[in-house]
Amino acid sequence: MSKRFDLIIRQGMLVCPEGVTKADVAVNDEKIVEIAEEISGEAKETIDAAGKYVFPGATDGHVHFNDPGRTEWETIATGSNALAAGGGVAYFDMPLNCTPCTLDAKNFKNKLAVAQRDSLVDYGFWGGLTPKNLDKLEELAECGVVGFKAFTCFSGIEEFERMDDYTALVGMEKLAKLGYPLMVHCENAEIVSALTARALANNKTTVRDYFAAHSPITEIENVSRMISFAEETGCKLIIAHVSTARAVELVTQARNRGVDVSCETIGHYLILTDDDVERMGTVAKCSPPIRDAQNQTKMWAKLLNGEFAFISSDHSPCDPKLKDGEFLKVWGGISACQTTLSSLLTHGYHERKVPLVDIAKLTGQNVNEVFKIPGKGKIAIGFDGDFALVDLNQEFTLHAEQLFYKHKVSPYVGSTFRGKISQTILRGKTVFKDGKVVSKPIGKHLKPLV
Numbered sequence: 001m002s003k004r005f006d007l008i009i010r011q012g013m014l015v016c017p018e019g020v021t022k023a024d025v026a027v028n029d030e031k032i033v034e035i036a037e038e039i040s041g042e043a044k045e046t047i048d049a050a051g052k053y054v055f056p057g058a059t060d061g062h063v064h065f066n067d068p069g070r071t072e073w074e075t076i077a078t079g080s081n082a083l084a085a086g087g088g089v090a091y092f093d094m095p096l097n098c099t100p101c102t103l104d105a106k107n108f109k110n111k112l113a114v115a116q117r118d119s120l121v122d123y124g125f126w127g128g129l130t131p132k133n134l135d136k137l138e139e140l141a142e143c144g145v146v147g148f149k150a151f152t153c154f155s156g157i158e159e160f161e162r163m164d165d166y167t168a169l170v171g172m173e174k175l176a177k178l179g180y181p182l183m184v185h186c187e188n189a190e191i192v193s194a195l196t197a198r199a200l201a202n203n204k205t206t207v208r209d210y211f212a213a214h215s216p217i218t219e220i221e222n223v224s225r226m227i228s229f230a231e232e233t234g235c236k237l238i239i240a241h242v243s244t245a246r247a248v249e250l251v252t253q254a255r256n257r258g259v260d261v262s263c264e265t266i267g268h269y270l271i272l273t274d275d276d277v278e279r280m281g282t283v284a285k286c287s288p289p290i291r292d293a294q295n296q297t298k299m300w301a302k303l304l305n306g307e308f309a310f311i312s313s314d315h316s317p318c319d320p321k322l323k324d325g326e327f328l329k330v331w332g333g334i335s336a337c338q339t340t341l342s343s344l345l346t347h348g349y350h351e352r353k354v355p356l357v358d359i360a361k362l363t364g365q366n367v368n369e370v371f372k373i374p375g376k377g378k379i380a381i382g383f384d385g386d387f388a389l390v391d392l393n394q395e396f397t398l399h400a401e402q403l404f405y406k407h408k409v410s411p412y413v414g415s416t417f418r419g420k421i422s423q424t425i426l427r428g429k430t431v432f433k434d435g436k437v438v439s440k441p442i443g444k445h446l447k448p449l450v
């Protein structure tokens with residue numbers, strides 16, 4: 001009797017961990033069950049992927065969908081649609097800028113209920129670590145957070161307080177015992193706030209004044225201090241959205257001497273420069289800020305050298321009104337979760353020969369491995385039938401109407417990409433195809449195996 005499958009994707013170039021090969025892949029009951037040059041048998045659905053590249057769907061380790069509570073900025077519904085349009089099958093949502101923030105079990109459950117109802121794709125949640133919730137870490141761990149997030153500087157949101165050194169020490173001791181990673185937004189609060197206050201007092205509010213108040217030393221100093229805390233406590237540390245090559249170097253050196261530390265970077269730091277931000281304006285404001293071209297060249301070298309754990313979007317949208325004003329004063333955060341994979345194909349693979357396998361790992365497999373999410377992130381037997389079908393050589397210019405974000409605003413609007421996502425498949429089911437979301441929300445909660 002011939003074999004029967006739910007789905008067979010035929011003759012695509014499969015981007016597997018071991019390399020890129022032309023093959024068929026079959027899915028049954030949401031899982032990959034066979035990979036072979038030619039799979040014989042029937043399927044309820046067959047996709048002809050000849051001429052396309054088949055990536056494992058991406059997992060974005062760092063987004064702010066702002067739901068519940070700040071749904072006028074973004075929602076889980078719109079954010080997860082955008083993610084799927086960019087080849088994403090899963091995301092980990094940050095504990096802020098939703099409100100209330102995810103600082104205890106009650107608010108975790110509130111967010112979970114929204115995602116169960118509205119998320120097109122799979123999701124995990126970060127818990128927060130602030131001076132106010134040191135006694136809530138256990139209950140958040142029990143809820144199934146992927147890890148904890150803290151800021152050493154002002155987070156932009158009053159109710160998500162910065163982590164002082166006492167909280168860092170006690171928090172990391174607790175997380176080391178619980179076995180959960182801490183991700184830290186590293187910028188020196190004293191320097192940033194003093195330089196910002198001085199700039200404001202002197203009416204210096206331009207993009208260059210913002211860069212000066214968040215100069216590289218604010219990140220470098222802070223990364224080295226957080227590494228010391230991790231080394232002493234044994235807590236697994238992930239540096240959030242690292243922007244300077246010098247900070248990456250500190251992380252690599254520490255890891256080489258045995259500290260459990262790694263770093264995430266964000267597409268912006270690889271694709272845009274300070275001059276681009278100056279030209280684009282507040283739409284490209286984020287923190288830490290986007291650095292100069294020289295730093296960017298070094299960041300690509302670090303990427304090719306395997307020094308980043310994973311690459312996320314740090315999708316942090318807001319009501320566009322909050323971007324209207326003087327650069328130093330407006331909201332910091334960039335909308336980008338729809339474009340990470342296409343960006344890396346364009347600027348990584350096509351421009352710099354970054355291997356496709358590395359891009360697949362940086363946008364999916366590694367994230368799931370770092371956070372111990374079972375069965376996700378690669379094209380392999382037993383893993384979820386998650387795929388992004390890509391026309392690797394197709395060029396397209398991004399128009400605002402193509403964005404699924406609540407607000408069709410992004411510094412990448414108007415950019416030309418090479419590498420277009422034509423279809424996204426989550427656990428064997430197509431959720432996005434030819435520019436359209438084609439499924440109701442089917443996301444499920446991803447819990448780490450801690």
Ligand SMILES: NC(=O)NC(NC(N)=O)C(=O)[O-]
Nearest residue numbers: 064155156286287316332333
């Ligand atoms: N409150 C935020 O969304 N902050 C985010 N903002 C950025 N990156 O500009 C972040 O991750 O730090």
Ligand SMILES: [Zn+2]
Nearest residue numbers: 185240241287
């Ligand atoms: Zn941050």
Ligand SMILES: [Zn+2]
Nearest residue numbers: 062094314316
């Ligand atoms: Zn962020």
